[in-house]
Amino acid sequence: MEIKPQAVAIPRSTEHLERGKYGPIFPKTPACYGFTIVANVKPGRADTIRGYGQRIAEALKADPGFLAPLKLHYLRWVLFDDDTRFMYQGIFDTDFDKYTEDAVVLFTRSGINTAFENLEGFPLDWKTNTPAFVKFLRDHQCTSFLEYGEYPYFTSDEIKKALKLKAAFTEMLEQMQ
Template sequence: MTTNTEKQTRPGLRHGRTNEFTLFFDVKPGQSEKIRQIFQQPGFEDRRKEMSARIGTLHDARWVLFDNDTRLMFATNFDGDWDAYIDDFAKYIPDIFDAILQHTENYPGISAPDIKDHIVAHQATACSYFRTYPEATVKDIGKALRVQEKFQSLLDEAG
């Protein structure tokens, strides 16, 4: 078995500078409502935006309960290296990852030494994966939006 300290090929497809990342977990019996409550907490949307900004390479994220709430999917697209991405979750947003995944079977915690092995064991590589702008990173998109905002402001002032 490969450990998280050995260099290895990680699951997931890459398109340009962006990777897909899809995990499937078994939800502990009776715990699905606790997962739903996390996402329904007042202020969660603001926390979500803050968490995405902290990661800095996260394009999008989806959490889905399915199979009569017995399974949980977490799927994202991100820029860069797989190991660095997981390290960023542990460094910048461990509380939310632990809050949700504690309700899944055998979750060791985001700071556990074997967390990368656990994640790989639950990751499935997509059959196909498309990005509209595969060479645009989150930072590129943020910069383009800031330039567009300034440009529109200049046009408004000139108008």
């Protein structure tokens, strides 16, 4: 099976998209699902946001499966404009509705609050008010107009399985020598 890179141009209008519980469901692209938000940081909170990054890194060191329920490919957090603005970018395997609901459950159970609490306008009742959490995300979402995948439409689980198979095959070849 030959895997060919693919790209999809995403139309500006969302009127044609299926509606989910929280609004339009963007189609799966060669990069899978994802979203980007950009929001203003509450004054003086940039270091607190950086601290959340450290907490997530430590949680993953202690439990490499900590974020597994989110079916992530990657996350990117960026502070910019002299630490006054924050960008969150995530690519994952589930649609937006499931991802946001799973994120609320994960962070509520873990006891780690979200870095988003340090963003202007973020609802402090996000753990019990998923619609308000989603509204914040939708209000701050910067929708892509092009998405590309070098290995299109593969899930994170499929990629991990392929890497395990490669490692096992490499080990077998090394043992044969």
